[in-house]
Amino acid sequence: MVDDSAIRALEAKLVELRQMMEAGNVDLTEELAMLESKLLKLRREQYARMSEWDRVKLARHPERPRGLPLVEAMAHAFYELRGDRMGGDDPALRGGPAILGDHRVMLLFHHRGSTPEEQRACRHGMATPEGYRKSLRLMEIADRLKLPVISLVDTPGAYPGVQSEEQNIAGAIAQSISRMLSLNVPTIAVILGEGGSGGAIAVAAADRVLMMENATYSVISPEGAAAILWKDPSATPQAAQALRLTAPQLLELELIDAIVPEAIGGAHTDPKRTAEDLRATLCQQLTTLCERPLDELRHLRYKRYRNAGSARTPTDPS
Amino acid sequence: MVDDSAIRALEAKLVELRQMMEAGNVDLTEELAMLESKLLKLRREQYARMSEWDRVKLARHPERPRGLPLVEAMAHAFYELRGDRMGGDDPALRGGPAILGDHRVMLLFHHRGSTPEEQRACRHGMATPEGYRKSLRLMEIADRLKLPVISLVDTPGAYPGVQSEEQNIAGAIAQSISRMLSLNVPTIAVILGEGGSGGAIAVAAADRVLMMENATYSVISPEGAAAILWKDPSATPQAAQALRLTAPQLLELELIDAIVPEAIGGAHTDPKRTAEDLRATLCQQLTTLCERPLDELRHLRYKRYRNAGSARTPTDPS
Amino acid sequence: MPIRRDSKGRYVEVELRRAEETLWLRCRECGELVFRRKLKETNHICPRCGAYFFLTAQERIASLVDRDTYAPIESGYASDDPLAFVDRRPYRERLDEAQAITGLNDAVVVGRGMVDGRPLLLAVMDFRFIGGSMGQVVGEEIAVALERAAELRIPFVLVVASGGARVQEGAVSLMQMAKTVAARNLLAAANVPFIAVFTYPSTGGMLASVASLADVTIAELGAMIGFAGPRVIEQTTGQRLPESFQTATFALEHGVVDQVVPRESLRAELARALLVLSGDHNG
Amino acid sequence: MPIRRDSKGRYVEVELRRAEETLWLRCRECGELVFRRKLKETNHICPRCGAYFFLTAQERIASLVDRDTYAPIESGYASDDPLAFVDRRPYRERLDEAQAITGLNDAVVVGRGMVDGRPLLLAVMDFRFIGGSMGQVVGEEIAVALERAAELRIPFVLVVASGGARVQEGAVSLMQMAKTVAARNLLAAANVPFIAVFTYPSTGGMLASVASLADVTIAELGAMIGFAGPRVIEQTTGQRLPESFQTATFALEHGVVDQVVPRESLRAELARALLVLSGDHNG
Numbered sequence A, B: 001m002v003d004d005s006a007i008r009a010l011e012a013k014l015v016e017l018r019q020m021m022e023a024g025n026v027d028l029t030e031e032l033a034m035l036e037s038k039l040l041k042l043r044r045e046q047y048a049r050m051s052e053w054d055r056v057k058l059a060r061h062p063e064r065p066r067g068l069p070l071v072e073a074m075a076h077a078f079y080e081l082r083g084d085r086m087g088g089d090d091p092a093l094r095g096g097p098a099i100l101g102d103h104r105v106m107l108l109f110h111h112r113g114s115t116p117e118e119q120r121a122c123r124h125g126m127a128t129p130e131g132y133r134k135s136l137r138l139m140e141i142a143d144r145l146k147l148p149v150i151s152l153v154d155t156p157g158a159y160p161g162v163q164s165e166e167q168n169i170a171g172a173i174a175q176s177i178s179r180m181l182s183l184n185v186p187t188i189a190v191i192l193g194e195g196g197s198g199g200a201i202a203v204a205a206a207d208r209v210l211m212m213e214n215a216t217y218s219v220i221s222p223e224g225a226a227a228i229l230w231k232d233p234s235a236t237p238q239a240a241q242a243l244r245l246t247a248p249q250l251l252e253l254e255l256i257d258a259i260v261p262e263a264i265g266g267a268h269t270d271p272k273r274t275a276e277d278l279r280a281t282l283c284q285q286l287t288t289l290c291e292r293p294l295d296e297l298r299h300l301r302y303k304r305y306r307n308a309g310s311a312r313t314p315t316d317p318s
Numbered sequence C, D: 001m002p003i004r005r006d007s008k009g010r011y012v013e014v015e016l017r018r019a020e021e022t023l024w025l026r027c028r029e030c031g032e033l034v035f036r037r038k039l040k041e042t043n044h045i046c047p048r049c050g051a052y053f054f055l056t057a058q059e060r061i062a063s064l065v066d067r068d069t070y071a072p073i074e075s076g077y078a079s080d081d082p083l084a085f086v087d088r089r090p091y092r093e094r095l096d097e098a099q100a101i102t103g104l105n106d107a108v109v110v111g112r113g114m115v116d117g118r119p120l121l122l123a124v125m126d127f128r129f130i131g132g133s134m135g136q137v138v139g140e141e142i143a144v145a146l147e148r149a150a151e152l153r154i155p156f157v158l159v160v161a162s163g164g165a166r167v168q169e170g171a172v173s174l175m176q177m178a179k180t181v182a183a184r185n186l187l188a189a190a191n192v193p194f195i196a197v198f199t200y201p202s203t204g205g206m207l208a209s210v211a212s213l214a215d216v217t218i219a220e221l222g223a224m225i226g227f228a229g230p231r232v233i234e235q236t237t238g239q240r241l242p243e244s245f246q247t248a249t250f251a252l253e254h255g256v257v258d259q260v261v262p263r264e265s266l267r268a269e270l271a272r273a274l275l276v277l278s279g280d281h282n283g
């Protein structure tokens, strides 16, 4: 993370002054207000100075609001559906119908787990073919029951394992993208933490793609890019920069639609507000999307992905 | 099989007389013609006297035309598609696009294998979830490419195994029935040999259901029924009779549409004719079905299965 | 069939019994004699050992549906005995006996009701009626219920307690798989939710047709869920079956059901699912 | 990447080479120096040891399509370098070099042609161009080809030779997965057949998008077919990989491809598939 010794020192000072005041000796109201404003300024500055690699670390922050706890904080009701109906259930990619404000929706979300055992079971949010086939099943239900689909993307990528290959993970991802694009309901994807490669786009080919302010979205991890292109693990921060994987950069590239602001310091500093803000944003987007005729929605969706990241100028092939 | 000692004796006599005539000693043309006509009569009589259990044995006859060899004899071109795209391929349930006369179709068929090794690999025609998920994939392609679906049903039933249960064979069968009923193309099923229970209906819920003259179609095998209901394996022929599993009986029950005649003695006595007759019958049915508007076809299909085997008279529940 | 068990949720087989006539029931698990009226209060769970008693369709309905909201839908059909089937006994006799014992026309009861104030179309099977097997009447009743749910646009809930197809109706019973699936496709096309509840047992042709096509599947703890009978599998394959084979937990692990719940939570679980699914009637 | 092998069908890596300038090529498998023109006759199979030489897109097209029937469709797009990406070298330089070596604007060549008298829309990848990776131009060209095939209602054939996504285009390359899948959905909605041919290698983002959605998939013997690289899998999981891992045979056994054929049979195989699939132009 960014060097925050100055901030930490100021925070300690604040605690000290508050204790003095509570002890009743002196009125330090003015001094406290000044210090607090100073602290906020420092935080803002530091936050603005964050490198791409700092963002990656924030996106991966162990306390970042995500997965099931975020869903439970955000939804009024959530009924989890499990299993691909073909042999397994993946705890790393979850979902089910839910109520969000006034909207009934189908939620899909990656889950990384809190305890070490849970994290192992969820493979830190790397989903398997079972996960993507479950999400396919849930999309099918959403289409049938006219539930808009909302996906919360937070994965280092699809799980690379022998069994994943045996069960055709590539095909499962392709089917998931295809079905999401053909849904007869509005769709919203939120890149919540890490949006890692095929494992992310599998559930992110939506009508609206939002990104949390400190989320990242990339075709490869900075570590992977450093290893492959730089042949040097120490080039990871440099790779993070080159990949243009932050929300502002992706907005500039017109690959996402909007950024959901986080609390100063990152979403984990205020999980409650994160859940509330995200719910409010989603409900607002849903209201807008649900007003659109379905034909128009599907037409715009096709155009969006047909044109996404296109080369702008035809040049003569040499 | 039926007692055919009289027939065998007559056959031997015929061979003898032919040899004599070929040796050039005498003209036996008249005698030969009489004997041949007598033999035919005997065969007809015996064929007509067959019990239900005899039919079961004919349906299971090791030389009965079926599976890949029948398809190759019947189709002008056949391109086999393999795999469920999820982890496996089942050699017991196969299929692919084919050309049948003037019609392009999607074929689905059970395959039992000829050699002992192949029979083991095909589990004697008992398909697994992988097989039914492949057939689902092929139906999807058929729907997309507007190929009528023709299934040749010949299975003792779906494979009962631990892995079948782990991979949700019940769900795979249910999905297969459901997709077949919702297809936007005409569908024909032919009960070719054994039509065994859920494993058969999975690919037999068609617009037209034909049965080979000596095929059987039942919810349980006679052996199974004898074991469960009679608690006595020797009751098997009796169970075969009680189950009303022959083509004429099922036609009478209005569960099938037509019977495809076989050569006297059974389809295996003339495999070439079997293939030709079946192709001709299918092409004729296809021509009729393809003339119908799709809406009408789907409406009739719903009505057909909605009313299949219904109780005829409402009675007061006591 | 041998009952394999989840660690909790043990079903005990009880004798076929007439719905209203026995005052006391003996728990086959612990031997306790339990007063029938008492069982209603405990969700038909043995107060001494916690074993699950089999529920009649009516008992199941009463345990799930809001008081005084249930209205039966009666088709009035009874089996034709389409094959005039006779094994060691005529099927006709078995039907008469089952009808006499259960007071039902066949193995399923269909009606409307509310759960937590949300309306639903309900089809509940009764295992006492020839093992809850699916013949022409079960197929017909479930199809009627699905069509009614599609028409009224209210969720359909199927409570499964079925050994599979009605063997005595031969290929006629096989057709019920296609019939119920056709009716379910109609419901799906009408965008109406479908919830299946799997109890002991949920097997064979019932599982391989309409029951597996529910949007949401909830297993009661102790349910048996599978296509083929354990004995058939052992005989055909020579495989030894895993300890938890075809239990509710096994089904959950293999992606076949969404939730496994103890009997006492089933009603609340259903209410939770209906809350998020039944939009039109959302409070 | 290490080449895992089917028992037959060994690919040999050859140096990046300009399409028309080398007269002799050395087989890395057996050391034989082979006259280029000779290779054309042998389907680019080493006449001495049977190893498969990598094919350029043009060579692949020539090996599949009826003589004089091929007409290129040129989009004229070249990569924008949307991220202005620089690792140890600027991406711009890599692009210029690849364009100079291959004479192509990017890693795919699109055109119309006939196979055995049946028309098809063809997109063939060229592994020499930055490992056949999919960036904005590959995505665009494949989408154009799919749209054209949908419009003309003639079958689409994609010959894959791709290491995956174009890393240097970051999330832009990721979007190509959605783009090509969207265009494939359009083709599917137009009821037009789609055949994919997997060669060495068919991996990563290309496999996890449009390529996996073909109606028919044919693997060339010796192909490598998989999502994640073997090294990544070993490092992430610590698993030892099976000997046949990600080979064409492995893909066949796991239900991922319909057929595996040696290179010399590929054209006939394609003709066989087109015969049954392309009804409108059926002889």
Ligand SMILES: [Zn+2]
Residues within 6 Å of the ligand: C027, C028, C029, C030, C031, C032, C046, C047, C048, C049, C050, C051
């Ligand atoms: Zn007890």
Ligand SMILES: [Zn+2]
Residues within 6 Å of the ligand: D027, D028, D029, D030, D031, D032, D046, D047, D048, D049, D050, D051
């Ligand atoms: Zn060589």
